Amino acid sequence: MNSSALPEASVPAQPDALGARSLRSVWHPCTQMKRHELALPRGIIRGDGVWLVDTEGKRIVDAISSWWVNLFGHGRAEIKAAIAAQMDRIEHVMLAGLTHEPVVRLSERLAARTGLGHAQYASDGASANEIALKLSAHSWRNLGRPEKNRFIALRGSYHGETLGALGVTDVELFRASYSALLRPAAILPAPDARQAADARQRERDIDAACAALDAYLQREAHRTAALIVEPLVQCAAGFVFHPASYLQRVQQLCRHHQVHLVADEIAVGMGRTGTFTACEQAGIRPDLLCLGKGLTGGFLPLSAVLSSPQIFDAFYDDDIARGFLHSHSYTGNALACAAALATLDLLDEARLEANRTLAERLDSLFEPLHRHPRLRHARRIGMIWAWDVERPPADFARRFALAALERGALLRPIGGTLYFLPPYVIDEPAARHLLEATLGALRHTLDGAGGPGGSEQALA
Ligand SMILES: Cc1ncc(COP(=O)(O)O)c(C=O)c1O
Structure with missing residues (x-):
């Protein structure tokens, strides 16, 4: 401007x-x-x-x-107007037993753009990742596999600061003071294009990271619920890039060993890497996908977790305890959803x-x-x-x-x-x-x- x-x-x-x-x-x-x-x-x-x-x-x-x-910049007029218009209708209403137009429209649009559905909402990235991790372990439990409750994260990973998210975060400075409180994930090697002298070395590093994942899953898949990744860029690790082909191989390994793939697109989603989601560039569809940060264009706190139909179906039951009994007071806040809809309009x-x-x-x-x-x-x-x-x-x-x-x-x-x-x-x-x-x-x-x-x- x-x-x-x-x-x-x-x-x-x-x-x-x-x-x-x-x-x-x-x-x-x-x-x-x-x-x-x-x-x-x-x-x-x-x-x-x-x-x-x-x-x-x-x-x-x-x-x-x-x-x-x-x-789209501070004070972006279209987002401001959408929030103001929504304010005249309903600012917020609890989402258990009730619903509203912005949350339904947003969920429909996110499903159309990601191929995943039944969006759940939280306010920040860490909480979205907590939801994804709980969904993964609980769905295995509902399928009669309660022992599949451990997680894998990649070296240098960052998934947020709440205890569950810190458990899958590999940044010593953020974790060390809380190590007694955490349930640590297995940390496996991640390719780092900067470490390789040339393209051939890069390929070998990717082969090595995939071989380490495969070897780990051969031993531990029966106890592992999910692998969580930051697709294409591990931002907080110092903007460590990996190619889309690595993500494809990771997904193949997860599928082969029956372990969920959680894509933490809190930082890289919403067009940041050039496509709406980073996963799109690899042509992969994770089991769970988390969006946050830019979801409202930077106006209001909102994050979303989208699930595969298989995960949703694992909870759909007469038994209340097999449902996902997770909530936040401001889940699906109408003003935040209106801001997100205006953001999606801009991000075509x-x-x-x-x-x-x-x-x-x-x-x-x-x-x-x-x-x-x-x-x-x-x-x-x-x-x-x-x-x-x-x-x-x-x-x-x-x-x-x-x-x-x-x-x-x-x-x-x-x-x-x-x-x-x-x-x-x-x-x-x-x-x-x-x-x-x-x-x-x-x-x-x-x-x-x-x-x-x-x-x-x-x-x-
Ligand atoms: C990949 C990733 N996941 C999760 C988070 C945590 O998001 P929040 O700070 O909104 O809790 C971040 C924050 O930088 C992030 O980069």
Whole structure:
């Protein structure tokens, strides 16, 4: 959007006051609060398109879509209007024994787009994954196989922060303090295209990961309910990509050994990798599929779990205990469903096609980063770009994030991995601004600080 079109921001007398009050009253997520002593949380007073406006009136390009949720820009008119219209009808009503138009329409549309059905709803990604894991184990139980109740996750996996989701998450920093509370999944190797010197090595790595899965399933399938994967990109692992062919082989192995495949598309769904779901690129249909984050275009918390008919049928019974007795108070919230419907209207095939063209244009624009002497493994899929910093200095992620914010870009590297995951409406001026801010922040954090370090895992 045109920066000059931004109306004057209303600036409080003391710009820092909001951040200071926040530190006294808000426990910020994924944050060591003591570290905020050096830099107060930045107060944001409004958003417009890809831009955020802080309490000092500074404009910041939201290059990570506010933790990967925003698809069509802040304040997107169509989504606002859909929520407002729904507000005049019914804002929320419980979904047990009752239903409403937006939840039915949304479920029908998600089924049409994914080939899976009977959508269940939660508010966030972690809760959606919890539902999927419970559905998998409970369906085996209903089929007379209660011993099939363990899970497999991939190395570096991230599925959320609730206890069940952490059990299938392989990020030591997030798990370690809670290890006594978790029921850990089996963690199996995942291919990482960056580790291979060439295409042949990449194929061998995929063969090795599949052989490890096959060997594990030969031993443990009788006790395993499901394998959970982040299709095509393990985002929180540092944007680790794998090819669609790997997913096809994973699905074949799961089918062969009678283990469910759960596709956690919380981060990669909703067009992020170039297609509506990432699974589409592999031509696979998982047993359970989770969507979240971008589902409402970044307006309201909503996640969905879609099931295969076989899973649904395993619960359809006269016996109440064989039903799925799971609920959240706000399940299927009507405002969130209205936002999701407006988001789906915007995310049609023409938009996905336009994204492909846009991504290619941005690819050329980001050439200075692809060629940057301290960046390696330039990679992109859909509307995700990532680079690894060579020999990142200690505390790189945090220092870079602060330097980028000073230069008007919201960026939060994961460890030594720098990434862009912008709203689909980023235009060329905003992308140029982002590039300049990134190059400036790289100069600031890397020049003269090129020594080894960076062992500290940065927060996503
Ligand atoms: C793949 C994946 N699954 C689940 C989650 C958790 O989602 P939420 O933060 O909405 O609970 C995330 C969050 O980043 C994610 O990337």
